[in-house]
Amino acid sequence: MSTLASVLHAPGSQSPPSAPRILVTGAGGFIGGRVAAAARAVPGARVVLMSRRPLPAADPDPAPGDRDGPGDPAVRQVRADLQDPASLRGICDGVDIVLHCAVRIGGPDQAVRAVNEHGARALVAEAERSGVARLVQVSTASVYGRGVFRNAEPAGLPVAPGSETSRSRAAAEQIVLAAGGTVLRPHVVLGAGDRWAVPGLVRIHRRLAATVDGWRTRMSVVDVDDLARAVTAVATAPQDTSGVWHPNHPAPVSCADLFTTLTRRLGLPPATEDIGVEEARRRLAGDSVSLHHLAMLTTDHWFASARLWEETGCPPGRGFADSLARHAPWYRRHLGLSDPPG
Numbered sequence: 001m002s003t004l005a006s007v008l009h010a011p012g013s014q015s016p017p018s019a020p021r022i023l024v025t026g027a028g029g030f031i032g033g034r035v036a037a038a039a040r041a042v043p044g045a046r047v048v049l050m051s052r053r054p055l056p057a058a059d060p061d062p063a064p065g066d067r068d069g070p071g072d073p074a075v076r077q078v079r080a081d082l083q084d085p086a087s088l089r090g091i092c093d094g095v096d097i098v099l100h101c102a103v104r105i106g107g108p109d110q111a112v113r114a115v116n117e118h119g120a121r122a123l124v125a126e127a128e129r130s131g132v133a134r135l136v137q138v139s140t141a142s143v144y145g146r147g148v149f150r151n152a153e154p155a156g157l158p159v160a161p162g163s164e165t166s167r168s169r170a171a172a173e174q175i176v177l178a179a180g181g182t183v184l185r186p187h188v189v190l191g192a193g194d195r196w197a198v199p200g201l202v203r204i205h206r207r208l209a210a211t212v213d214g215w216r217t218r219m220s221v222v223d224v225d226d227l228a229r230a231v232t233a234v235a236t237a238p239q240d241t242s243g244v245w246h247p248n249h250p251a252p253v254s255c256a257d258l259f260t261t262l263t264r265r266l267g268l269p270p271a272t273e274d275i276g277v278e279e280a281r282r283r284l285a286g287d288s289v290s291l292h293h294l295a296m297l298t299t300d301h302w303f304a305s306a307r308l309w310e311e312t313g314c315p316p317g318r319g320f321a322d323s324l325a326r327h328a329p330w331y332r333r334h335l336g337l338s339d340p341p342g
Helices: 003-009 028-038 109-130 164-178 199-207 224-236 255-266 277-283 288-297 305-311 320-335
Strands: 020-023 046-051 075-079 099-100 132-136 149-152 180-183 187-189 222-223 242-243 301-303
Touching: 020 028, 028 046, 028 132, 028 224, 099 109, 099 199, 099 224, 109 132, 109 164, 132 164, 132 224, 164 242, 180 224, 180 288, 187 224, 187 320, 199 277, 199 288, 199 320, 222 224, 222 320, 224 277, 255 277, 255 320, 277 288
Parallel strands: 020 046, 020 099, 046 075, 099 132, 132 180, 149 301, 180 242, 187 222
Antiparallel strands: none
């Protein structure tokens, strides 16, 4: 068993200190930035924000509780690059908890593996060397590939990634799990800063101007701020939280409700007809991004997620409709949409 796993599973050492020092990787990213804000809300926590680039002094769209910026004396910024193991030397010294949110999505396969897989290996090695008490990785349900998932628990669910990004993230998971760490696999993550999920849905809606088989499928969704709270909840829980968790809102969303809410909140024209999957593929031919989204939207992707919230005592949030209502102004600005009438 590795050094970190030995620390995690030694008697009396599974719970991190009451005033922990927390390292957040990828602190400048969509999810990592929100996790950083949630980490700063942990009572007594001292937070180290790791990023490849300098973090901005002020965020024009800060998350709740994230307005005090780098001037907070309990927060320290460090620059390091997962592609450069030497830059990670000493990054975990004095750290109790590592929240690993850094990821590269897309680009050359070699660069993707360098960050997601080899970078994770170097980070875990540093965590082992420094005696970190708990390690949590934010991964993705995309490691399961495409399929039909209905109330699917992580235990025994086959990992079958369909892209190099997902394959490298699955490889990173195995490194973290072998060290006795914790892996969270969210599915669709919504919120200010999302440039993939909702923008992709809007793109499909505009291209099709139609529903597809009534959009009868169901999807697991989580607000980015609720996901961030889930990350800190499993990281600071008194019980052992090692293993794989699904951190989505426990109630799945029907794709019909998803698109109805989306069109209302973002002021988009409603669908004018219902078409079949083959016709939808024909209309989206040549648009690989939209075809990727369509494959997800036309089969159930519903992952059982109640366990995390129940066992940590962390409330799961109010769900998709509330999330989109709160983040709709940011999405409208990002997508160049006018405010809906009324």
